[in-house]
Amino acid sequence: MEFVDRLLTCADCGGEFIFTAGEQLFFFDKQFKNDPKRCKPCKSKRAGVGAKAGAGPAAAGLSRTETRTECSACGIETTVPFKPTQGRPVLCRQCFQAKRAPSTGALVTAAATVDMVAGTTGDPGSVGAELLAVAQAPQA
Ligand SMILES: [Zn+2]
Ligand SMILES: [Zn+2]
Numbered sequence: 001m002e003f004v005d006r007l008l009t010c011a012d013c014g015g016e017f018i019f020t021a022g023e024q025l026f027f028f029d030k031q032f033k034n035d036p037k038r039c040k041p042c043k044s045k046r047a048g049v050g051a052k053a054g055a056g057p058a059a060a061g062l063s064r065t066e067t068r069t070e071c072s073a074c075g076i077e078t079t080v081p082f083k084p085t086q087g088r089p090v091l092c093r094q095c096f097q098a099k100r101a102p103s104t105g106a107l108v109t110a111a112a113t114v115d116m117v118a119g120t121t122g123d124p125g126s127v128g129a130e131l132l133a134v135a136q137a138p139q140a
Contacts, residue, residue, distance in 0.1 A: 003028070008035055012042035071095055 003021035010017055017039035027036075038046070066079045071092035078092035091099065 006035075010039040010042055011037040012046075013039065015039055 003024040005021055006019045006024070007016050008019045009015070019036060023036070036043070065081060065083065067083055068077060068079050069084050069090050070076070071078050072089035073091055073095040076092055078090075080090055084090045
């Protein structure tokens, strides 16, 4: 497979930038299907805005513990007031609320969710504990 430098147009600033043969090889290697959409300055500008949240002290822009992440259910970008544990599902406010809907029909779902959450986490005072309280209340 041979690669030649290509000229692409940045989706952000509209400027042209070079998609080098080396980068194309890298993309091919990683099996990325799409060409890069932005030039390097725009890409790093975006990265500085949010993608690196939680990456360490560099994320000083976020003063609170709000962490940017993706909802495990619907996939939209959301912020959560805690640090998500790796491999643990994180829900946006909408999905979270949908899961703990206070109707009788949702009770079974809530209980099942508790099992799931309780099985994957050990920290109390988290989403799991709150769901547990909701699920147990009617039986007490
Ligand atoms: Zn650009
Ligand atoms: Zn969601």
